[in-house]
Amino acid sequence: AQSVTQLGSHVSVSEGALVLLRCNYSSSVPPYLFWYVQYPNQGLQLLLKYTTGATLVKGINGFEAEFKKSETSFHLTKPSAHMSDAAEYFCAVSEPYTGRRALTFGSGTRLQVQP
């Protein structure tokens, strides 16, 4: 069974500061990993994904994440926060090549950006 833990349901940063959103997962096989963003009253939009290959993944809007197998982590970072980054962020995991084709999501982290 898979699970995802996002540490911190709310994170607040100042505009221009580093953004770090934490995600740890458990999976019995090498996983596929995703970060999605949800702006108010909208659906989820893919920020970035890791499947295979390079462990540092770059996504949209200046975000990136690094897959660390030894730490079972996939933390999301952005060097300099912008007001428009205020949203809820979800980490998700799936197992490749299995019958379960759904994603398992973390509980989400709401990012607040202070001026």
Added chain:
Amino acid sequence: DVKVTQSSRYLVKRTGEKVFLECVQDMDHENMFWYRQDPGLGLRLIYFSYDVKMKEKGDIPEGYSVSREKKERFSLILESASTNQTSMYLCASRLSGRGTSNEQFFGPGTRLTVL
């Protein structure tokens, strides 16, 4: 671009009513999903369908049923709505098969209130 649409953004129903939530995708994806989103719980899988007329229960199927008569359309049915089904409902679709990344594309969501 993949487009996933949901029939209503906001819906208000009374306890005991039969409720239909419709989802349509335009990219010929085999797999479709229904999630519900609640604060602090992230997204939880209700049902998914891996092809026309095929369906499988997710993690929280009680009180729900689904229908997939055509590839592009996946309906979620609340046979007798209850107040604990007040939630945000998100539909997603995914291209099937090996070599795909398991990325899911989401609709904008339907916020359902049951009075």
